[in-house]
Amino acid sequence: MSQRADRRTLSLQLLPMSVLDPPPVGEAILATWGAMAETTTVSLPSLCLCPGEVGELLIRLEHRGDHPLDYQLQVNGNIPHTWYTLHTEGSELQRDRAIEAVVRFCPESDFFEAQQALQPDESLSLSYQGEVRVYECFQEGQVGELLASEPFHLFLRPRSLYPQFLPAVYREIDFIGRFLAIFEQSFEPAVQTLQALWAYLDPLTAPEALLPFLAQWVGWKNEANWSIEQQRSLIRRAMQIYRWRGTRRGLQLYLHLYTGLPLHDLTRAPEQQPIQIHEAFQRGFVLGESTLGPTAILGGGKPFHFSVKLCPLAGQFLDESLVRTIIEQEKPAFCTYDLEIFRLEAPIAESNMMEEPVHV
Secondary structure: OOOOOOHHHEEEEEEEEOOOOOOOOOHHHHHHOOOOOOOOOOOOOEEEEOOOOOEEEEEEEEEOOOOOEEEEEEEEEOOOHHHEEEEOOOOEEOEOEEEEEEEEEOOOOOOOOOHHHHOOOOOOOOEEEEEEEEEEEOOOOOEEEEEEEEEEEEEEOOOOOHHHHOOHHHHOOHHHHHHHHHHHHHHHHHHHHHHOHHHHHOOOOOOHHHHHHHHHHOOOOOOOOOOHHHHHHHHHOHHHHHHOOOOHHHHHHHHHHHHOOOOEEOOOOHHHOOEEEEEEOOOOOOOOOOOOOOOOOOOOOOOOEEEEEEOOEOOOOOOHHHHHHHHHHHOOOOOEEEEEEOOEOOOOOOOOEEOOOOOO
């Protein structure tokens, strides 16, 4: 059973685990918390964070009383509650034994781009004041007397690169940091774009707004009912489709990119392939070249004719009109074709698939 504690037996210490050097604390900020600090020259613990990054404030507690102490930690101030979580090691302090607790901060990554940040009449607060308080806790769960408190500052700043190239004596001047931030905000987006220029030119990683430009770059016409993933794949393979236009390989590749069906599965028979293209080589009955017999064909022969059979899953939708448009675009002008879409009830195994179909 814990006894009533004395403030003089409890030691509270705050240790900011910050990577960045916090900006100097101004007199106006210290005056706000003047009741907590004896003079304005007292240096309070400060933690500097960047939006989207995690920072920690270490709390060290030590009890020198004669009996164990039940305690409760609280974080007060104008810091948003969604920014931090408090992690403690139990709720009891033993005599002459120090324990540590952690306040983990993580501001929103879009703090400077949020809607309230773009309002002309709104201003963002970049400096916050907080206080860690230790209360005595009774067995009934009631919070008792305030035993110790320690204020701290939390600064939210965008990551700045240019001041790091200056000597330390210039980095301490706030005006120089704000002056360099003007050039950094103007030039750094262009520098980052140049460093990742390859990602802007690859249809798989380029922004969605850049896809029409990349499609026009390779002479590709996007259909309105294509998904973004289909557009990216087709634009990236456009030159390969052009190279094999008019062949069975080119048509099979185009249908594979549009439908998502495997090109070829070695584990399945030819009549069970997801994309099947068969050519008709029979010429039928030709006078002067055919003889009556078991192998003679009377009618039904179509020269330069082929058939396309697609086997999607039962729940997969294929636009037949768009499939016919693809076939009409890829086939030779003098060829005719038949199209059949046969829906399977069981999924097609994708193991041991070849990247390209067998040449015929």
